[in-house]
Amino acid sequence: MQNKIYLVAQPNSGKTTLFNLLAGENCYVANWPGKTVEVFQAKIQHHGKEILLVDLPGINSFKTLGREEELTKEFILKEEEGVAVIILNGESLYRSLYFAIQVLEMKSRAILAINKSDYLDKKGVHVNLQVLKDRLGVEVVQISALKGSGINQLMDRIMDILEGRVKTKKLKIDYGALEQYIVRVEQILGDRSLAIKAVEGEEEILALLTEAQRSEVEKIKKEISQKFANPEEIIAVHRYKFVEELLSSSVKEVRVAKASFEERLDNLFFSKLGGVLSILILFSTLFIALSVNTGFPLNLIMRSIGYHAFAEILEEYSLAGMISMLFGSLSHFLDQNFPDSVLKDLLTNGIIAGIGAVATFFPLVLIINFFVSLIEDSGLMTRIAISMDRFFAIFGLTGKSVFPFGVNLACNVPGVMTSRILESDGERLRVALASPFVICQARLLVIILLAVFFLTPPLLQSGVIVSIYLLSTLIFLLATKFYGKFFREEKSELLLEMPPYHFPSLRIAWWITWTRSKSFIFKIAQFLLFFAIFAWLLEYFGIAELIGAIIARAFSPFGLEDPRIGFALLMGFFAKELIISSLAVSFGTADLVQISSQLSLTIPQATALIIFIAFYTPCAATISAIYSELRNYKLLLFSIALQLMIAYSLAFLSFIFLSFL
């Protein structure tokens, strides 16, 4: 028999910290059948014995219906051999215990680990473990996952349970007036915890029963509902009473002065200035992240104040700069040293280009994940979410949406990924689907270039760019609302617990960043490679030109029927940067001034083109990222059609409008 233990905790209890401490480098992400939730597992050793460690998703409650809650609940209900390691958050013992006793009602093979003992010591809180142990019927240990204390003792006690040296039993809580009914349901079901769940009204439990059992249970439930309006409320009240008695007999607190700085910071976040402060934090973070990655926008600033050499260094030695240089020289090397063939062409222009695209995304995904986990870990994320909530609530979103939105301004690929921080499935997918409407950095560069060379009046240049930004924000928000029609709940309501502020642990932040980014990149890499080969096929067999001509025909109402533009737009569907390079190839010059004079576009034509480019499907990588979240081809295709339609209509409207002026 395999030794198995699984971690169960509410978010923020320190589950990841403990897992990381126990697992070290031996962890892998398990793909669970039929679930999109990622579950970490690791094989660990204790005194020469091998143990499988499973990290279940952190859940707030057994009642919400997110995919993570479902997975965790299902696991706990089904698991028989393994030992549940329930991690309590020392910062909120009361809530943690309320959660823990619900697990203990279901499981006898369990152990409680009160985490953050360092915090408790600092606060002068003393917990009497013996009292807890006697009342709860399971082992209780105190640990600090951060400082690494108490871990050996925890593992020893776990081995005791695994090897049958200690007997533990299921917790029994008295539910007062409901007891007689629970006992009757228990007689039918043969299990008290299932009986309680049935009385609480959990439909899944009923689905497990035979026809005869179900009708018996339904009868009892009807009796209950005749006497009590809200039986689940009675259950909750009894649980709280139990926890209160438990705490008052086991916890002694020596009162310490409040951290007044935290209070003052909180008051600032909740005031009218909170929004401004949040935006300031977000944008400076974004600015730093981007400058590390591509040098942009810091390079433009340096250039504008005359430090040209510095700007060049920034561009060349930025992460993206170095990676694209690497892949550039790789294709160049192949090109020089091998005879021309289809295979070489596929390799250099298809496969290496595809892998290169994945590689250039990776640093940005890493950097952004790192900053997001720092903000999350420091306690700032909830404060920022709260201060932005008022605004986002207008569109049925929670304030947390500001994070995916902000990241989308840098790049839609990590932007889509960041939507995972949103609690409800509906909100997560709505934001992911609407992400392409936010103008990313790559598109910004293309738009700026085209505006500078195709639109001469400077006022018009900046006017067009600013209106594109305002419009895209509005369309993003409206789109999230619109996509709500496809999901169960249209409006998401904020319900957030605020962790105390603290200095984030770099080690943990990096570990989270690394594991998250790795699995994400592998997921989208396969799609990106597919797109790269597909694009290569189109080009190699001359189909791309044909499609380009068809696209150009669609733009004939604007007088833009040049097939070279159509071809550039087709390439732009795969990656926006390709618009400039494919224009350069088909015009035989990289000089945008020459291209512009050859095309000689009127102001309405150029504006329409720029607006179309700003709003249509950003790139193959974003499509891949959305698909890996959504797993729904139809809705994905629909969203692409919507992007094309909106881009075209906006281009058309701006063309008409400017033609009249």
Place this chain on the structure above:
Amino acid sequence: MKTLENSFGRVRIKEIIGGRGFVCRLADLGLAPGQVVEVLSNGPPVIIKVKDTKIAIGRGVARKVIVENAE
């Protein structure tokens, strides 16, 4: 009617209006009838303190929690 949305300071929860799932979800956050909580800001969102934790809740949720004066 006095709810979490329109009160301030220490209050006792009297009743929570909503379906089973909703009531239990709030209970998991420490919001159950009989509990005394402290409203710190009316927001939106409403900020409350339950025992040792601060919680932010949207207006729509706050409106469904009926309260009375604590003392």
